[in-house]
Amino acid sequence: MSIKQVLKPQLTLALLKPDICANAALPPKIKQAILNKQLQIVKETNVLWTEADAARFYAEHEGKFFYHRLCGYMTSGPFKAFILSSPNAIKDWRGLIGPTHPVRARINQPETLRALYGLTDTRNSFHGSDSDMSAKQEIEFFFPDYFKPCQS
Template sequence: MSDETERTFVMVKPDGVQRGLIGEIVSRLEERGLKMVAGKFMQMSEDLAHEHYGEHEGKPFFEGLVDFITSGPVFAMVWEGQDATRQVRKMMGETDPAESAPGTIRGDFGLDLGRNVIHGSDHEDPGANEREIDLFFDEDELVDYERVDETWLYE
């Protein structure tokens, strides 16, 4: 990984998995030029959900959030690229799908704030990438490699 690239955490939530959107979401991120360096299809435990959403603990929606994210399998991923976190956030759209532009993942597939298909690290929260990646992946699960098209993506 060069100094100019970064890694970011992305997760297809249970509603996205159940609706068969993993492939579509992966394709969109790849077509953008981002590179997947880790992926894991998993059932999130309640303990992991509490840790992942810890900043929301004590808020009225917290237990519902934990119940939802543990209600079915998720697809956790790590993506790499220049300004990857900000790029993924723009591609995802707003947290509330009703506020998301057509062409964004949530704008095209989300209908409800509580069922918004995808999670991505917050680009405004320093350290969110590393914290979330470390929660879901061991260091040896992250793969370093060069895609053949990288010279065509970046100057």
């Protein structure tokens, strides 16, 4: 661990997608798994997206065969967004959720959250930022005031 990481732990954006939040028993279990992985929950919010919100967040996937399915899934009900922190938060959270495709997760990493809870390639239950840059952009998307300087 570098001195930079000790002074300023890494942040990531985590989503518990609508299928997880449709079952009230699951978010507390996932939060416990997050804490067990030594990730800190810095902020949490409940989200309900419009089609326009989904289109904005998933703009890079527009035109792909799963795009409309993905936007339909993410607007199907409320979900939760978290800012997580640890020295290697991006890797820690993506490691905990496992591969994008739940069937592959069940074969190759059966202890991961997508292996345990993921339903299909699209309804894969979780999201995690893949770089510092995407973490910053995604945190600003869900927590628009987070990086703004405090007014005093």
